[in-house]
Amino acid sequence: MTILETAPPLSDRRASARQIWLMAILLSLLLLSALSLRFGLRPISWHSIWDSFVAYDATKADHLVIQGMRLPRLLAAWLAGAALATSGALIQSLTRNPLADPGLLGINGGASLGVILCIFLLGISDPASFVWVAMGGGLISTVLVFFLGGAGRGTPLRLILAGAALSALFLALGRSLLLISQRSLDVYRFWVLGGLDGIEMPTLAALLPFFALGAALAAVSSFNLNAMMLGADTARSLGLRIGLARGLALCAIVCLCGATVSMAGPIAFVGLIVPHMARRFSGADMRWCLLFSTLLGAGLMILADLTGRLPVFGGNMQAGVMAALIGGPALVWLIRRNGSTAL
Amino acid sequence: MSWSLRLPFLSLSFSPRAVAVGFGLLLLVNLGTVLALRLGSYAFTETSWLSVLLGAGSEIERMILMDHRLPRILTALGAGACFGLSGAMFQTMMRNPLASPDVIGFNSGASCGALIAIILTGGNVLLGALSGALFTAILVVGLAWKNGLQPQRLVLIGLGIGFALAALSDLLLSRTDARTAADMAEWLIGTLNARDWQDVTIVWSGLLLLAPAIFWIHFPLARLGLSDDLSSSLGLRLSPLRLGLTGLGILLAALAVCTAGPLPFVAFAAGPIARALVPNGKPALLGAAVIGALLVLAADTASRMVPSIQLPAGVFTALIGGPVMIWLLMVQFRKGKL
C-alpha cells in the first residue's frame, strides 16, 4: 500500500526509543489502573480485589464496591480519556490546526443543548435517558457543522470558523435556558458535573459499540490522514478520496466523542492537549500518534480520577478538572524540554 | 486602488473599501448607542433622551440615563473594542484563527485572579483580574522564552497554563459557600450589570494610553502575515515584536475582562468578521475593535431588554455573534471563497 510508505522512516534509534516509551506508558497505565481499584474513600486490600474477580460474593461490601463502582468507573475513565485524546489527534490533523479541539465540531455544545432541551421541554430528569439525547444532540450539531463547513470540500479554515460559531451558539442557547429555568439548572448541573461518578455497567455496555466503531474508523483514518498531511493534492494523487476520508474521520470523532459526552458530560482539555503530548513520543506518523494519544489520554484520565479522590480535593473532584490541573503543567514541562513540533 | 495621505510627518495609504466599511461601522456604533440609551425597562421617546442628556428632564430620568445607562454603554463599547483588538492581534501574530485570548486561555488568568479577589476581599474584582492577567502573562512568556519567542510554543504553553488556571477556578468555585459561588458564577459568564463611571474611566483611559502603541505595532503586525523568513528578511525583529504584541494583547484582554468579565466569543469572532468585510489580507485591527464594541453593546442592550429574567450579557455575545459569523461564512462560500 503506497500510503504506508509516505511516512518518513525513522532512524533506528528513534524507533527503538519509541518502543521503549510505549512499554513504559503501558506499564504505568496498568499500575494506575490497579491503584485506581485499590484506593478511594475506602481502601480495599489487594486480596479482596482479586477475590472480587475470581470469587464474587454479593454479600461482601468490598466486592460490591469494586464490581459495582470502581471497576465501571475505571473502565469509564479508560474509555473517556482514550476516546477524547484519539478524536483530538484526528481533528487536529484533519483541520491542520494544533489548536483544534473535538468540541470544535459542536459535539459538546449540541449534546449539552440536547440534554437541556430535554429537561426544559419534556421535563425528563432521569440521567440514564440523557445518554441518547446527548448522543443525538451531538450528532445533529456535527452534521450541521459538517455542511456549514463545506461538506468536506471547504478549507480547514471554514470548518474551524463554522464549528466554533455553531458550538458557541449552542452553548449560549443552552446557558440562557438554564438561567431562565431553575429546575433545568438543578437537573443539568447534576449531569454536567457528574463526570465519571455513578456510571454503571449497563450504560458502558450500551455505549461500547460506539466506542468500538469509533476506534475502528479512527484506525482506518490514521492511514488516510498520513497521506493527507502531505496536502490535499498529494493525497488525491495517491488515490485518496478526500471527501470520503474527511467524512470517515469525522464519523470516528462523532462516535468517540458523542459516546464520551453522553457518558461523562463535556470534558475539555484532554482532547486538545493530549495529542500534543503524544506527538512528543510518536513523531509525525499518525498511526503512532493515535496509539500514544489513546494510551496517554486513558492514563491521564485515570490519574486525574485517582487524584480527584484525594482528601485534599474534598474526596470527589471532577476528573476533567483534575486532568487540566495535572496535564497543564505537564504539557508546559514537555514543551520546554523537547521544543514544540509542528503538525 | 488606494488613496494616499501625505503630510510632512505622516504618510499613509488606505483602500476605499476599508474607508467605506469603516464609516459604515462607525455609523452603526452611533445608531446602536442611541438605541441603547433609549431602550430598557424605562424607555425614552425619540427626542426625550437628547433633552435629558442636555440637562432637562426629571431627576429620575437623569439618574437612569447618566448614572446607569451611559456608563454601562461606554464600558461595553470600550471593553468590546479591547476584546476585538486583542483577539485580532493574537490571531494575526499566530497566523491561526483559533489563537484568540479566550480560546487559548489568556483570559482564565484574569478570571482566576478575580475569583481569588472575591474570596479574599469580597469585592475588588478589578485589581484581582488585572494582577491575575499580568501574572499569567509573565508566567507564560517566561516559560515560552527559549532563544526567542516562537509562536507555537507560546500558544501551547498558554494553553497549558490557561487550562490549569481554569481548573483552579473550578476548584475554588467548588470550595466556597453557595452565595459567593453564585456571585462568582455570574461574574464568570460576563456581565455589565451596575457599571459606573469608574469602569468607564479605567477601560477608556487604558485604551487611550495603549492607543499609540497599538498604532505603532499595526505596521509590523501587517507584515507578520508573511512567513517568518520573509518578515525577518524585511528587517523585522521577530522575537521582540512578538513579545510586544503578546504584552499588548494580554493588557487589552485584561482591561476588557476586568471591566466586563470574560465575555465569550467576542475576541474570537471580531477579527474574522472584520476580515470578511474587508478581505485584503491585512490584520484589520480597527475593524476588529469596532466589531467587538458593536457585539458587546448589542449583547448588553439585549440583556437589559429582558429585565425580568436578568440574563447576563455573556450569554448574548455568542447568540448574536454566532449567527453573524455563520451568515458571513455562507456569503463567502457562495462567492467561492474559503
Next chain:
Amino acid sequence: MNAPAHLHANALSVAFAKTPILKDLSADIPDGKITVIVGPNACGKSTFLRSLARLQKPDSGEVLLDGKSIHKQANRSVAQRLAILPQSPSAPEGLTVRDLVTRGRTPHQSALRQWSHQDAEAVGRALDLTGMAHNANRPLEALSGGQRQRAWIAMALAQDTQILLLDEPTTYLDLPHQIELLSLIQSLNKQSNQTVAMVLHDINLAARFADHIIALRAGAIFTTGNPAEVVTRNNMEQVFDLKCQIISDPVHGTPHVIPE
C-alpha cells in the same frame, strides 16, 4: 542610488541535529556580479544562502556585510542593503500583488511613514520591471505559479537593495519563463549594478547566466570561478557524480553539459 555593500562568508559551520551541513565554508560574493551556487541535492546550497542572508545562524564562523558581522548589525539596516527571496514563501489570503510588493518597502518605512513618494516610485518600478503592473490589483492566490513567482521577485526588487539573494527562483516555472526570469535578473544586474547571488538547480542555466559560480559538495566548496572554469567534465563528475560531455553553447558560447 544604492549604498555599496559587500558580502563575505568566513569559516561558516552549520549543523542540524548534530549532522553537519556546512563545514568551515569561506566564500566571497563578488560585487555587482551574478553569483550562482550549484551542487547536488542536500549539499547545503540553501543553508549557505540562508546563512548569507542571516536567516540561519551559523554554529561557528560569521557572515560579514561591509566588513561587520551580519548578526551584530541592526536587522533593519541589513534589510536596507540585502534582500532575500526564500524558497516557497507564503502570504496571507486575500493580499493583492500591489500590497505584497509594498511589503517589500518595510525596511524603508515606519509606522508614521507608511507611504512616501519613494515607496510609490519603487513599487511602481518593481511592478513595471517584472511586467506585473496589469496584475497589481489581483489577489495573489488568483495568479498562476509563474506570475506568483514574479510577484515575489517584484517584492524583493521593491526592497531596493544592493544585494539580492534568490533561493531557486525558477521553481514552478516552465523553460521559457525560466529564461525570461533569469534574463530579467541579468538585465537588472547590468542596469543597476546590483549584486545577485542565487541557488539554481540547472547547471546549464547557471553556466549561461552566471558571472561567477560556487560549486558545493557535501557542505564544502569544491571549486569556484567563472563558468568556463567550473563547468568542466572533470568537475561535473566529481561534484554531481555525473558523466558528461561539455560542448560550447552554439548561441551564447557558454559551456553546456550533455549527460552521457
